[in-house]
Amino acid sequence: MANLRTKLRGLGCADMTINSLKNKSSDNRRAAFNVEKPKRAEVNYCPQHPKGETVESLEKERAAILSEMTKRNNNSVVSEKMENTFSYRRQEVLQGQPMVAHFKSRWPALFTEREIDKEFLQITTKPLLSTFFAELDQYTPRLIEVFRGKGGTTGKKIRGHMLAISKHDSIHTRRACILKSLCTYLNEDYEKLIKEYLNTDSKTNSCMEQTVMGVYVIQKEGAEPEDEPEDIDVLIEGAEALTGLGNIAQACALLFGLIYCLNLSYPPELKSTFEVFQKLLLNLDGQRLSSKVQFLKNKLMG
Numbered sequence: 001m002a003n004l005r006t007k008l009r010g011l012g013c014a015d016m017t018i019n020s021l022k023n024k025s026s027d028n029r030r031a032a033f034n035v036e037k038p039k040r041a042e043v044n045y046c047p048q049h050p051k052g053e054t055v056e057s058l059e060k061e062r063a064a065i066l067s068e069m070t071k072r073n074n075n076s077v078v079s080e081k082m083e084n085t086f087s088y089r090r091q092e093v094l095q096g097q098p099m100v101a102h103f104k105s106r107w108p109a110l111f112t113e114r115e116i117d118k119e120f121l122q123i124t125t126k127p128l129l130s131t132f133f134a135e136l137d138q139y140t141p142r143l144i145e146v147f148r149g150k151g152g153t154t155g156k157k158i159r160g161h162m163l164a165i166s167k168h169d170s171i172h173t174r175r176a177c178i179l180k181s182l183c184t185y186l187n188e189d190y191e192k193l194i195k196e197y198l199n200t201d202s203k204t205n206s207c208m209e210q211t212v213m214g215v216y217v218i219q220k221e222g223a224e225p226e227d228e229p230e231d232i233d234v235l236i237e238g239a240e241a242l243t244g245l246g247n248i249a250q251a252c253a254l255l256f257g258l259i260y261c262l263n264l265s266y267p268p269e270l271k272s273t274f275e276v277f278q279k280l281l282l283n284l285d286g287q288r289l290s291s292k293v294q295f296l297k298n299k300l301m302g
Contacts, residue, residue, distance in 0.1 A: 175249035
């Protein structure tokens with residue numbers, strides 16, 4: 001088997017190259033525990049470069065994307081070039097594990113709703129946004145019933161989240177309340193995922209810089225429940241990955257998509273919430289559930 005892997009690496013097999021000791025560390029033990037392999041039902045985890053393409057040719061294509069982005073009404077050209085460079089971008093993420101701010105400077109076109117949706121589709125073969133919203137809306141009536149049956153301190157917090165629906169029952173408000181309540185139901189702090197601040201809060205910038213991963217919602221002072229937030233952003237590693245988003249549910253879905261695109265780990269304090277996103281809403285590796293998520297699924301199916 002060792003000889004087979006050597007031959008495959010010599011032929012340019014991407015996952016063999018990434019996991020070779022030369023690309024890992026001089027410390028063999030450390031390398032052995034740092035194997036890159038699919039962990040969340042990724043279908044195209046480490047794709048081969050297109051036939052006839054090399055690292056040099058794909059790097060030129062990446063530079064061309066930066067140039068094309070300066071032109072107006074050029075989304076189709078940029079999208080085509082992004083699709084052609086998928087394998088190059090994917091191997092760069094897996095092999096280099098770059099900081100998000102640096103990766104965004106190299107691939108700014110990826111950090112848009114359209115391209116995250118397409119990248120997620122290439123990695124998992126499932127559309128991100130349409131599936132996420134459809135499944136969330138389908139589960140909503142039953143989730144509300146489950147949440148209402150929760151007692152104690154957790155139930156009191158959930159009822160506080162759901163109060164916004166009675167004041168302004170729109171699809172965006174309903175989805176946001178369900179996502180907050182879901183975190184609370186799973187005994188996780190929703191403020192670790194969705195952080196809300198007033199536009200007059202002087203601590204906002206410092207808090208944003210310290211955020212490892214989350215959705216930031218900036219509300220206008222004195223705003224009513226039906227008023228749109230001033231801004232909704234997605235932050236990763238203290239940097240703004242996405243800005244000017246339309247609603248909280250969209251931001252959460254795109255954050256989840258970026259986790260796949262950038263091969264990031266789920267935040268430990270939100271691992272159950274993201275497991276629900278992955279395995280219940282998007283049905284990725286949905287047969288292997290933790291006890292907490294399995295209990296929720298049984299409640300939803302009951």
